[in-house]
Amino acid sequence: MLTLTGPDRLLRRVVRDGGGWTVLLVAVALTGAATELALPAAIGLAVDAAVDGDGSVWWTATACGLVAVLVLTDILGDLAGGYGAARATARLRRHLLRHLFAVDVRTVRRYPVGDLVGRLVGQTADAGQAGTAVVLGVVALLPPVGSVVALTLLEPLLGVTLLAGLALLAVLMRAFVTDASAAIADYQRVLGVVAGRLLEALGGARTIAAAATADRERDRVLAALPELRAHGHRGWRLLARASGRTAAVGPLLQVAVVAVGGYALTTGWITPGELVAAVQYAALGAGLGAVLATLNRLVRSRAAARRIAEPLAHPPRPDGDGTLPSGGGELRLRGVGVHTDDGRPVLADVDLTIPAGATVAVVGRSGAGKSSLAAVAGRLYDPDTGEVLLDGVPLRGLSRAALRRAVGHAFDRPALVGETVHDAIGLGLPAAVARPPDDGAPATAAVLAAARAAQVADVVARLPDGFRTRLVDAPLSGGEAQRLGLARAFPAERLLVLDDATSSLDTATEHRIARALTDRASGRTRLVVTHRTTTAAAADLVAWLDGGRLRALAPHRRLWADPDYRTVFAAGGEPG
Numbered sequence: 001m002l003t004l005t006g007p008d009r010l011l012r013r014v015v016r017d018g019g020g021w022t023v024l025l026v027a028v029a030l031t032g033a034a035t036e037l038a039l040p041a042a043i044g045l046a047v048d049a050a051v052d053g054d055g056s057v058w059w060t061a062t063a064c065g066l067v068a069v070l071v072l073t074d075i076l077g078d079l080a081g082g083y084g085a086a087r088a089t090a091r092l093r094r095h096l097l098r099h100l101f102a103v104d105v106r107t108v109r110r111y112p113v114g115d116l117v118g119r120l121v122g123q124t125a126d127a128g129q130a131g132t133a134v135v136l137g138v139v140a141l142l143p144p145v146g147s148v149v150a151l152t153l154l155e156p157l158l159g160v161t162l163l164a165g166l167a168l169l170a171v172l173m174r175a176f177v178t179d180a181s182a183a184i185a186d187y188q189r190v191l192g193v194v195a196g197r198l199l200e201a202l203g204g205a206r207t208i209a210a211a212a213t214a215d216r217e218r219d220r221v222l223a224a225l226p227e228l229r230a231h232g233h234r235g236w237r238l239l240a241r242a243s244g245r246t247a248a249v250g251p252l253l254q255v256a257v258v259a260v261g262g263y264a265l266t267t268g269w270i271t272p273g274e275l276v277a278a279v280q281y282a283a284l285g286a287g288l289g290a291v292l293a294t295l296n297r298l299v300r301s302r303a304a305a306r307r308i309a310e311p312l313a314h315p316p317r318p319d320g321d322g323t324l325p326s327g328g329g330e331l332r333l334r335g336v337g338v339h340t341d342d343g344r345p346v347l348a349d350v351d352l353t354i355p356a357g358a359t360v361a362v363v364g365r366s367g368a369g370k371s372s373l374a375a376v377a378g379r380l381y382d383p384d385t386g387e388v389l390l391d392g393v394p395l396r397g398l399s400r401a402a403l404r405r406a407v408g409h410a411f412d413r414p415a416l417v418g419e420t421v422h423d424a425i426g427l428g429l430p431a432a433v434a435r436p437p438d439d440g441a442p443a444t445a446a447v448l449a450a451a452r453a454a455q456v457a458d459v460v461a462r463l464p465d466g467f468r469t470r471l472v473d474a475p476l477s478g479g480e481a482q483r484l485g486l487a488r489a490f491p492a493e494r495l496l497v498l499d500d501a502t503s504s505l506d507t508a509t510e511h512r513i514a515r516a517l518t519d520r521a522s523g524r525t526r527l528v529v530t531h532r533t534t535t536a537a538a539a540d541l542v543a544w545l546d547g548g549r550l551r552a553l554a555p556h557r558r559l560w561a562d563p564d565y566r567t568v569f570a571a572g573g574e575p576g
Helices: 006-017 020-052 058-102 113-127 130-140 142-154 156-203 205-211 214-266 272-286 289-312 370-377 400-406 421-425 445-453 457-461 478-489 507-517 533-538 563-571
Strands: 331-339 345-354 359-363 385-390 407-411 495-499 525-529 541-546 549-554
Touching (some): 006 058, 006 113, 006 130, 006 289, 020 058, 020 130, 020 142, 020 272, 058 113, 058 130, 058 289, 113 156, 113 289, 130 142, 130 289, 142 156, 142 272, 156 205, 156 289, 205 214, 214 272, 331 370, 345 385, 345 549, 359 370, 359 533, 370 495, 370 525, 407 478, 421 445, 421 478, 478 495, 541 563
Parallel strands (some): 359 541
Antiparallel strands (some): 331 345, 331 385, 541 549
16 A cells, blocks of 8 residues: 655645636646647648648648647646646745644744745745646657557557657666755755854844854854855756756767658658658657656655645644633642653643633743743643643633633743734734724724733833734834733633733833732733832742742742742842
């Protein structure tokens, strides 16, 4: 039983995604191939009719009609191939993008963003050509095979001559496919490395400018160019070598067929018209340039499919279909453990219960596991061991909609997603609530309430178009962007997880937001990762992490008597 690899399954899906356009391409390509095979025979019969002097123009008219059909099939083939490839590429991009958002966050982080962009944009375009390449590749074999059959029917010796030459060309092309596959795969891999480094450099442009290391960073980004050039040159050399061999063997093969055909004519085995047809079939059979071009396209498609299949091989994070019972947001972590890819523990056997409606500050030295605890608490990813429950229900068992309605996240450097400021704040809200109002109001009630709670409504009001200001046109400071991130998280109904989400705020603004966070009337549980003593002191409880383990869960005032606890804040640069 034939077992398809990941890239082969992906290519089969791409071919299928071409839909009706691929079917049309098959029909048009087969018609064109049949017409190509019929044309030499029609020309030969027209020559014999002229030699015999019977005055018939039927075969001449037939040959002209076949030429017209070839022109039409070329036009329709280009149209069907282009539309089919575009359709398959679009579907492949959607499939890859959906999968990247569905897998574990830690899995996606293994790939540089620039590399993923390269796969999503460049490699999907190459893989999307697979349907066209497969169809044209298979159909391109029909003229040589048909030429062998036609020549064999005319004179078996002619068929044997062409078949021997085609066997030699097939060996040469097989070597090209093997070598070119490796060259193209290496080229695409190095191109992804360059793209990843470039995106890193652009993201840290201010730091690079401040350190005056632009030249050094440019050299780092472009350091892989010699390797990229080497793989590119290798691919072109292989293609040029294969083209040269095909160009050399093809004419020799035609000469051989013509020589054999001339001998057959002198012996009376074939007619003059059949000799003309034999010459045409020899040219058709030996002209493998189209086959080589199609093979090159198919090699690129398969190399791209291999790159795309790599992230697709990671299984998506399973979502449940459950909902939450009535409750106030009690959060429980039971035996939670998180490990790095090399097995190093980040969190180890964490048992933590946060009462419904309480505010718990998470503190610890750098690397203690605070952000990992915040991530598993809201199921940004699942722990490697243990379980997380919200109001008694495992987070794994909740549907995605129920989870995101109940839990909100805010981060120290939030990524603002959407076209406008209103879109960025309403990202996690239902579509009917998140959509800007049509009645001329500045924002929907839910978005406006979230902005006021995050103390960012006055900032948005000063923007050129208020809540409808495009994000790219909004001059936001780091603290203002943090407040937009907070506003996006505030509509969560049961649990707010804030991962150092107030680190860039001034003291007065942070105090006002802290009052909104700790307001028990909101009925939500708050988990706040912080480095500030003021935030820890305002919380009901402090979860003190040390080396990935929960060292203590107690009020800040009680923990402050421990000198080791005080050094946690001293290490962060903030005195008691």
